[in-house]
Amino acid sequence: MSLGLYLHRVSPVHAVPAGAKMLALLAAGTGLLLFPSLPVLSGALVATLGLYALARLRPREVAPVFRLSAFVLVPLFALHALVSGWEPALVAVLRLAVLMLLATLVSLTTRASDMLDALERALRPLARFGLNPARLGLLLSLTLRFIPLLATWLREIQEAQRVRGLDRNPVAVLVPLLVKTLRTADTLADAIDARCFDPEEPS
Amino acid sequence: MIRLHAVSHHFGERPVLEGLDLTLSERRIAVVGGNGSGKSTFARLLNGLLVPERGQVLVEGLDTRKDARAIRRKVGFVFQNPDHQIVLPTVEEDLAFGLKNLKLPPADISTRVTAVLRRYGLEDFRHHPAHLLSGGQKQLLALSSVLVMEPRYIVFDEPTTLLDLRNKRRLAQAIHELPQTAIVVSHDLELLRDFDRVLVFDAGRVVVDDVPSVALDAYVRMMA
Ligand SMILES: Nc1ncnc2c1ncn2[C@@H]1O[C@H](COP(=O)(O)OP(=O)(O)OP(=O)(O)O)[C@@H](O)[C@H]1O
Ligand SMILES: [Mg+2]
Numbered sequence: 001m002s003l004g005l006y007l008h009r010v011s012p013v014h015a016v017p018a019g020a021k022m023l024a025l026l027a028a029g030t031g032l033l034l035f036p037s038l039p040v041l042s043g044a045l046v047a048t049l050g051l052y053a054l055a056r057l058r059p060r061e062v063a064p065v066f067r068l069s070a071f072v073l074v075p076l077f078a079l080h081a082l083v084s085g086w087e088p089a090l091v092a093v094l095r096l097a098v099l100m101l102l103a104t105l106v107s108l109t110t111r112a113s114d115m116l117d118a119l120e121r122a123l124r125p126l127a128r129f130g131l132n133p134a135r136l137g138l139l140l141s142l143t144l145r146f147i148p149l150l151a152t153w154l155r156e157i158q159e160a161q162r163v164r165g166l167d168r169n170p171v172a173v174l175v176p177l178l179v180k181t182l183r184t185a186d187t188l189a190d191a192i193d194a195r196c197f198d199p200e201e202p203s
Numbered sequence: 204m205i206r207l208h209a210v211s212h213h214f215g216e217r218p219v220l221e222g223l224d225l226t227l228s229e230r231r232i233a234v235v236g237g238n239g240s241g242k243s244t245f246a247r248l249l250n251g252l253l254v255p256e257r258g259q260v261l262v263e264g265l266d267t268r269k270d271a272r273a274i275r276r277k278v279g280f281v282f283q284n285p286d287h288q289i290v291l292p293t294v295e296e297d298l299a300f301g302l303k304n305l306k307l308p309p310a311d312i313s314t315r316v317t318a319v320l321r322r323y324g325l326e327d328f329r330h331h332p333a334h335l336l337s338g339g340q341k342q343l344l345a346l347s348s349v350l351v352m353e354p355r356y357i358v359f360d361e362p363t364t365l366l367d368l369r370n371k372r373r374l375a376q377a378i379h380e381l382p383q384t385a386i387v388v389s390h391d392l393e394l395l396r397d398f399d400r401v402l403v404f405d406a407g408r409v410v411v412d413d414v415p416s417v418a419l420d421a422y423v424r425m426m427a
Contacts, residue, residue: 006293008330113296138290145292148334184287190252191288194280195301195352198272 006111013055014109019118021106028102032095038087041094048101055109062108069100112144134199138192153180204228205249205278205356205386210258212244212407219244220407223258227386229399233415234388235422236404242388245404246360249386250278262356276305279354279383283361285341289333294325294344297333301352319351323377339370346377359387363394392419 008014016024032044052062073093080089107115116137123133157176158167166172210223220241236242247253248260251267251274260267262274282288291297295316302312320326323343328336336344342362349357359378363371375394378385389395401418403411403425411421 005332006330111296112292113299141291141296145290145333148332149286152334184284187282187284187287188290190247191280191282192290193252194250194275195290195348196272196275196304197300198304 005108007057007061007108009056009109011054011056011109013051013105017118018110018114019121021110022115022118025102025106029099032098036091036095038091038094041091041098044098045094045101048098048105051105052101055105057105057108062104065101065104065108069097073097073100112141116141132199138197138199142188149184150177150181153177204263206259206261207248208259208261210248210255210260212248212253212255212257218407220248220255223409225402225409225412227384230384231398231400232384232386233395233398233401233418234386234404235390235392235395235401235419237426240404241407242404243360246280246358246386246388249356249358250275250280252280276352277355279349279352279357281342281346281349281357281359281362283364285338285345285365286334288345289341289348292332292334293329294320294331294333294336295329297344298348298351301348305352315351315353319347323347337370339366339373342366342370342374343377346374350381354383356384356386357381359385359389361388361390363389363391392423395419 028044032041073096076096077089077093080092083089119140120133120137123131123136127133154173154177157173157180160176161167161169161172164172205227207223207225207227210220211218212220223245234242234245244253248255248267249262251260251271254260254268254271262277265274265277267274289297290300298316298319299312302315307315316329317326320329323346325340325343325347328340333341333344342365346362362378363374366374371391371394378387378394379397387395387398395401396415396419398415401411401413401415401422402409403418403422405425410425411418413421
């Protein structure tokens with residue numbers, strides 16, 4: 001849900017280069033795996049919330065993200081607590097919570113294209129193995145761009161099929177969705193070519 | 204100037220374009236014709252998205268068969284459905300996409316993006332997700348994303364079909380004000396009244412080639 005939902009602000013968090021943020025996220029993930037103690041995790045949680053404030057994200061804007069995380073984390077905590085007691089449960093859930101919040105923070109404060117540029121540079125050594133970083137980068141950004149569009153289409157198709165009493169029939173919904181997607185992909189490929197995309201030339 | 208020499212194209216058994224010989228040098232050229240008459244196929248030939256089976260398409264002397272890359276820089280293309288041509292998630296990123304492909308330095312990209320946003324009153328939407336724009340704004344964004352690359356020619360394939368009356372007028376105005384050569388495929392005859400030249404397509408051939416007052420009337424009679 002946070003994918004591609006970049007929120008523009010002038011903030012120190014936004015100003016950090018995309019590559020650095022992604023590396024920091026990776027480092028934080030590793031760190032939390034290596035030192036899973038309650039004090040470390042609580043500190044990490046506080047620091048993360050501090051970063052949200054530093055990024056000038058308003059509580060109202062991030063509330064849906066928090067709500068969705070709670071939706072996953074609360075049942076997980078209950079289950080974990082039943083099986084192995086409340087303290088290990090708290091550690092596991094806190095760790096996941098911090099990681100989710102950090103990952104969301106990165107995607108809220110980094111433009112998709114900057115993230116993809118960074119990723120493209122990181123993947124460049126893989127070109128030797130026949131992987132084309134420019135192509136992969138474009139594929140990922142297209143995915144980000146088309147998630148909201150797919151959601152809109154799905155709703156439109158369901159509405160159209162509801163009139164015919166077919167909105168609960170997965171085939172009646174998925175087939176038109178697939179047709180629409182393929183037709184779009186055709187024009188989209190032309191549009192990308194027309195705007196001089198050239199994956200063979202490193203940018 | 205764009206020239207077509209004895210251009211023919213088939214899809215499978217079906218001839219879609221037959222023996223086109225044209226020199227396009229006017230500033231506003233319209234293309235009309237019934238559904239399936241070959242207009243989109245013709246449009247896609249002009250910037251090398253499609254290479255003709257027979258014959259040649261030359262843009263300022265460059266052959267689309269050999270110099271597709273150079274030609275794409277000269278000939279921009281605006282499609283019917285903006286949702287099918289906006290490539291990146293936010294307005295600014297999409298505007299920058301083509302410029303990055305042209306390998307422009309970031310400072311130039313930013314200057315050009317700002318200029319085009321201002322020109323079409325989209326400044327407030329710079330960091331906006333493209334999917335939240337209205338239909339008319341999306342089509343202006345699609346046009347801007349092409350204009351920002353400063354092509355010398357712009358081909359439009361039914362750019363106003365999905366727009367309401369007000370946005371049709373806005374886009375018509377935008378096309379009217381372009382300094383570039385525009386080649387516009389459209390069913391919207393109102394849009395084409397003040398063009399310099401109209402090509403009427405029928406079954407893959409140009410059957411009328413004249414000024415709007417003559418060609419559009421002939422087309423309307425043909426469709427009756
Ligand atoms: N990729 C393709 N493969 C096979 N046939 C095609 C392809 N593209 C177009 N055609 C066929 O070529 C003919 C001309 O198509 P084209 O899209 O150029 O027509 P058009 O004049 O743009 O029509 P419309 O007004 O409906 O947009 C049609 O019969 C169409 O079915
Ligand atoms: Mg067409």
